[in-house]
Amino acid sequence: MSKAPxxxxxxxxxxxxxxxxxxxxxxxxxxxxxFVPEAGMDAIALLERExxxxxxxxxxxxxxxxxxxxxxxxxxxxxxxxxxxLFPGDYPIVVPSGSCGGMIRWNxxxxxxxxxxxxxxxxxxxxxxxxxxxxxxxxxxxxxxxxGPALTVALHTSCSARREMGTLLVGRELLARLGNVTxxxxxxxxxxxxxxxxxxLKHPDVSTAMVSDKVASIKATGACQMVTAxxxxxxxxxxxxxxxxxxAGRASxxxxxxxxxxxxxxxxxGSTT
Amino acid sequence: xxxxxxxAGKDAGQPIxxxxxxxxxxxxxxxxxxxxxxxxxxxxxxxxxAKRAAQFPDANELDSLRSLSESIRQYSLSKLPDLLExxxxxxxxxxxxxxWAETPDEANAIMLDIARRHQAKLIVKGKSMVSEEIEFNHAxxxxxxxxxxxxxxxxxxxxxxxxPSHIIMPAIHQTKQQIAKLFAEHIPGVTYTDNVDALIQIGxxxxxxxxEIADVGLSGVNFAVAxxxxxxxxxxxxxxxxxxxxxxxxxxxTGIEKVVEKLEHxxxxxxxxxxxxxxxxxxxxxxxISGPRRGEDKDGPEEVHLVLLDNGRSQAYADEQLRKxxxxxxxxxxxxxxxxxxxxxxxxxxxxxxxxxxxIVSPHMMGLEQTHLLPTASSLCGxxxxxxxxKIPIPELLIRLRGEANSEPHANPAxxxxxxxxxxxxxxxxxxxxxxxxxxxSYRAFSWLATRFRAFTPKxxxxxxxxxxxxxxxxxxxxxxxxxxx
Numbered sequence: 001m002s003k004a005p006x007x008x009x010x011x012x013x014x015x016x017x018x019x020x021x022x023x024x025x026x027x028x029x030x031x032x033x034x035f036v037p038e039a040g041m042d043a044i045a046l047l048e049r050e051x052x053x054x055x056x057x058x059x060x061x062x063x064x065x066x067x068x069x070x071x072x073x074x075x076x077x078x079x080x081x082x083x084x085x086l087f088p089g090d091y092p093i094v095v096p097s098g099s100c101g102g103m104i105r106w107n108x109x110x111x112x113x114x115x116x117x118x119x120x121x122x123x124x125x126x127x128x129x130x131x132x133x134x135x136x137x138x139x140x141x142x143x144x145x146x147x148g149p150a151l152t153v154a155l156h157t158s159c160s161a162r163r164e165m166g167t168l169l170v171g172r173e174l175l176a177r178l179g180n181v182t183x184x185x186x187x188x189x190x191x192x193x194x195x196x197x198x199x200x201l202k203h204p205d206v207s208t209a210m211v212s213d214k215v216a217s218i219k220a221t222g223a224c225q226m227v228t229a230x231x232x233x234x235x236x237x238x239x240x241x242x243x244x245x246x247x248a249g250r251a252s253x254x255x256x257x258x259x260x261x262x263x264x265x266x267x268x269x270g271s272t273t
Numbered sequence: 274x275x276x277x278x279x280x281a282g283k284d285a286g287q288p289i290x291x292x293x294x295x296x297x298x299x300x301x302x303x304x305x306x307x308x309x310x311x312x313x314x315x316x317x318x319x320x321x322x323a324k325r326a327a328q329f330p331d332a333n334e335l336d337s338l339r340s341l342s343e344s345i346r347q348y349s350l351s352k353l354p355d356l357l358e359x360x361x362x363x364x365x366x367x368x369x370x371x372x373w374a375e376t377p378d379e380a381n382a383i384m385l386d387i388a389r390r391h392q393a394k395l396i397v398k399g400k401s402m403v404s405e406e407i408e409f410n411h412a413x414x415x416x417x418x419x420x421x422x423x424x425x426x427x428x429x430x431x432x433x434x435x436x437p438s439h440i441i442m443p444a445i446h447q448t449k450q451q452i453a454k455l456f457a458e459h460i461p462g463v464t465y466t467d468n469v470d471a472l473i474q475i476g477x478x479x480x481x482x483x484x485e486i487a488d489v490g491l492s493g494v495n496f497a498v499a500x501x502x503x504x505x506x507x508x509x510x511x512x513x514x515x516x517x518x519x520x521x522x523x524x525x526x527t528g529i530e531k532v533v534e535k536l537e538h539x540x541x542x543x544x545x546x547x548x549x550x551x552x553x554x555x556x557x558x559x560x561x562i563s564g565p566r567r568g569e570d571k572d573g574p575e576e577v578h579l580v581l582l583d584n585g586r587s588q589a590y591a592d593e594q595l596r597k598x599x600x601x602x603x604x605x606x607x608x609x610x611x612x613x614x615x616x617x618x619x620x621x622x623x624x625x626x627x628x629x630x631x632x633i634v635s636p637h638m639m640g641l642e643q644t645h646l647l648p649t650a651s652s653l654c655g656x657x658x659x660x661x662x663x664k665i666p667i668p669e670l671l672i673r674l675r676g677e678a679n680s681e682p683h684a685n686p687a688x689x690x691x692x693x694x695x696x697x698x699x700x701x702x703x704x705x706x707x708x709x710x711x712x713x714x715s716y717r718a719f720s721w722l723a724t725r726f727r728a729f730t731p732k733x734x735x736x737x738x739x740x741x742x743x744x745x746x747x748x749x750x751x752x753x754x755x756x757x758x759x
Contacts, residue, residue, distance in 0.1 A: 028751050030710070034720050035744065037751035044755070056755045059713035067703055069653055071675025075707035159654035188569040192612045196652025203298070203650050204736030209305040209616045210652070212740070239741035246742065 014166075017138040018092060018128070023053035024135075025086065025093045029100040030062040031231045032259075039231060039259030041272040043096045043132055046265050050140050059084040063095075064110050065103040068111060070198045084121050092139065093129045096261055098161020098230050101131040106164055131161060133229050133260055137170040143273045144268035146178035153263070154184050154223035156214070156237060158230035159192050171229060171260060184221035188213070195236035211240040219255055229260040293579045297623060297646045304617035310446065314618050317445050321609040324552025325660070342545045343664040346600035349533045356532045357581065363502025367564035369577045376748065377407035379584050380564035384409070384491070384524055387578055388418050391522055392703040397480075399506070399513035400424035401493030402440050402603060403526050403582055406625045408636065409491070421487070423512040425473065434461050434467040438619030440626060441550050446618050480512065490516035490574065494527035495546070495602070496539050497579070504579065505539055506560040507546060509553075514560055516615050523574040525562070530590075530599035542602055545662040552603040584688075585637035592687045594673055598633050600663040605630075607667060609656035613650060622647065629657035633670045636677075641690030645678035649694075717752075725752050 024047060032040040044054045060083065068076035087093055095101035108122040136142040155175060161167045175183045194200065194210025214237055218226055228234045234257045241255035265271065304310055329335040349356060361371045374380035388396060396413060398404060398420060410431065413420040420429040426443035430436065432455045437443030444452070453467040456475055463475055478559035484490075492513055496505040504525050506513050517523045533539060547553045564626050566573035589595045608614040608628025624635040624644065632647040648671045657667040677687060678694030686692070709715045723730075727746045 030716075030720075033751045034723060034746045037747050037749060040751040041754055056752065058752065061710045061713055061716040064710070069672055069675075069706060070703070071648075071672060071677075071679045072700075072703045072707075073676055075703045078298055078707045078711040082713065159652070159656070163655040163659055190656075192652045192654035192656070194652060196654065199649070199652045201734075201736040203301065204297070204739040205302045205305045205614050206616055206650065207652070207736065208740035210612055233329075235744060236741070239737075239744065242742040243740060261502070 020139060021052065021091050022053055023089070023091045025055050025057060025089075025091055027060055027063070027093050027095045027100070027104070027129075028056070029095065029097045029231070031100075031235075032096055033060075036231045036259060038272070039096060039261050041141065042259065042265040042270075043094075043261035045270055045272045046136070046142075046261055047094065047140075049270060050142065052140070055089075055091065059083075060086055063100040063103040064108075064111060065100060068103065068107055069196075070255055072135075073111060077111045080108050080122070081118060084108075084112075084118060084125065085245055087125060087128075090128070092135065093125065094132055094135050094258065095129060096229065097232070098131050098158045098165045098167055099232060101129060102160040102164030105131045118120040131165040131167050131170075131229065133161075133170045133174055134165060136169045136264075137173050142174065142264075143177055143265075146180045146267050146269040147269045148178075148180055150180045151184070151225075152182045152184050152221070152223045154186050154218045154221055154226045156193060156218070156226055156228040156230075156233055156257075157189075158228065158233045161230060162190065167229070171227075174260065174264060175227070178264075181267065184223045186221045186223075187217040189217075193233045193236050195232050199234070200236060208240070212244075215241045215244065215255060224256075226255060226257040227260050227263045228257060231259060234259060257262075275524050278686060286627075297621070297650065300621040300623060301566035301617050301650065304621040309448075310618050311614065311616060313446065313448065314615050317442070318609050318615045321552065325606060325609070326552075328548035328552050328554065332595060334502040338545050339539065339662055339664050341541050342602075342662050343600065345533060345538045345542060346602070346663045347539065347597075350530065350590070350596060350599055353530070353532065356531060357532055359499040359534075360497055360502065361531050364504075364564075364579055365501065365502075367502045368567075368580055369502065369504075369564055372578060372580045373583075374580055377412075377582075377584055378528060380407050380580050380584075381409060381412035383580055384526070384578075385413065385416050385418065385577075387522065388413070388489050393418055393522070393562050393678055394664050395419040395421060395487045396491050396524075396593075397421050397485065397487035397491040397516055397520065398424075398427070399490070399492040399516040400427055400443075400508065401491065401526060401530055402437075402625065403493055405437060406584065407582065408524075410524075420491075421483055423516060424508075425476050425510060425512075428476055428480065429455065432456075436620070436625065438627065439605060439608060440603055440628075440630075446620065469503045484512075484515045484519045487516075487520045489522045489524060491524050491526065492517050494525050494531055494579070496542060497527060497532045498534075498536050498539060499532050499733065500535050502563060503536065505543070506558045506562065507543060507558075508560070509557040511552075511558055515560055517560060517562055518572050518574065521574055521580070523562070523565075523578045524578045524580065526580040526582060529583055529586050530601075542663075546604050547661040549606040549660065585639075588688060589634075589637045595637070595670065595687065597665050598637065600665050601630055601634065603630075604662055604665060606660045606662065610656040610660045611678060612652070612654060612656065629667045629671075630665075633665075633674065634666060636674055636688060636690070641674075641678050641688055641693040643690070645674075645690065645694035648674040648678065672748075720746075720750050720752075724748060724753075 028040045047054050064076040064079040105126045112118040157168045193214040194207040200207040238257040364371050372383045410420040422428045429444040438446040449467045456463050457465040494504045495507045547556045565577045589598045607630050611628050614628040624631045636644045653668045655668050675689050682692030709719045722745045730745045732743050
């Protein structure tokens, strides 16, 4: 059996990046807000440490992706319309999630396409929306000395980050800039982890088969943890691994996961706790 | 021998027991829990992905080839009604008889009629997915006419009484041991051997005899060229050429979307087809059929027919977005790269066309009533769209079909069976979801409650907790933590 080729994820044509801004809007996403707030705090801390003022629009809720991908375009539109007022200044918008970033960048426009004025606003927002890792590399050129011990990690890039935002390489680049961190590429690295939002609820059999394979291939690298910039995939993979741990009677997590922001902040001597 | 070889056809005489697509979940469950299926499909798909990747070492070249192919297909579709008329006129001028069929039944009736006029007892077939789509073999057997597959994979599948599990490699789910057993059981005088070369030789010997005695040859069409009235056929085994030249009558059948305007449009599509499908720079055979045998010709059929089948395609055509479905050139790359297909194989889909393309094309052929679950069986990872040689935005179309299935039935629907997946409860949940998330105040209240009362989060969370630890909101929201700092 031959090994599958590693798909780089063509992503979209390279975009142009703005100069370092004085401030950014931080669009946390509902998952980070309610389930993984420490990832949001760490991302904000990282940005502020680079001298960027971070604006957290209080009226942010959700990018509308769950309804959009589930085939409820009207419901998605209502939510997207409520989010178009959040960014009055012309600062970049940073999103710590490839899939929510992809939703804003490519689909907000489609969702409100029936109203030309809203469509134009959504398009303008899309132009200045950046995935977190992409922003660190291409706008801030993030380089801080690695202060942690030697460590081997696996990187999971979400399908949206890879294909919609084209951020596979920036995630790798950020890890490569950490002197003591070795990146282990797992088997079928480019394959989906099986989350897919409501897919994991509607088709648990196939979703479980996919995430179990993903957990096994990451563990097979011997990496002591996984890093990812998407909380949906992160929760999918770590909660599956935790279930396997429970079923096997293991007391400690065999595959811990962290958001890339948390990992980067810790490795470069920062802390929010 | 011949009686035995027809057993295959006799088995297929029964309607193929292909359970309705609504039983999709049960079939998927069985498939993912079949370790043999999981291993064999993973291995086969890895092999095919590697073969394709080796054909496209340069990402920029690949992207420009895909763009060119997309343009050719979109251009052809934009002129489809005109091109079909032009194709008919030029084929007629070349001596090919053209027939139009709206439904599978009409197509089968047309072909049965041709077969009967020639008192045909046996039709030998080259590979044709459209003939699978209309259950041609079954229709012919029911009318007392034998239909024998001559593509090796299709022949195996027919012997086993199955449908193809892949559009390019129909018998990919069968191991050589299973094939050896089939041959030993069904072909007289054959003893069990799982030597692949020996098996191929056995198959060839059986089929060679059939080509000689068949009254009609049937084939599919990869590209129909309107300007010249030419039918192009891509194949590797040479059986397609046998089917289209040896019997006295050749019937070709294809979907109405397969037409291109000019001969020069074929070359880029042909090249990207074989490279995407099997990772071949070029196929072993490329046939161009421009009419029946002419006076001085030494071989070739005396009659050539083309059946153009609609079967839901004009429904897809009528909608600007859904029309992109018809760009497909049937390479199968989407299934080779699909993490769902890799885990469940082709049969679990319950449709003629499996995998991502099957999910977007079957609803037009079968209606959403039977197929509305298919578009939900995708994580929308986008691997299919990324490799599609004609850039069909498959994930976008899956989302559209989900919406068509979810919506309340309304007048003038874009699709037959629109609203088939509608559930008042699910729609209500999404309406509530939108109310909460479209009003920042409601969301703040909801998220405050969800975090404050996290201890009350249900421990059973549907499909999620089938194999994962439950999710629980954090003790405090990010927005609370952000406020605290300031």
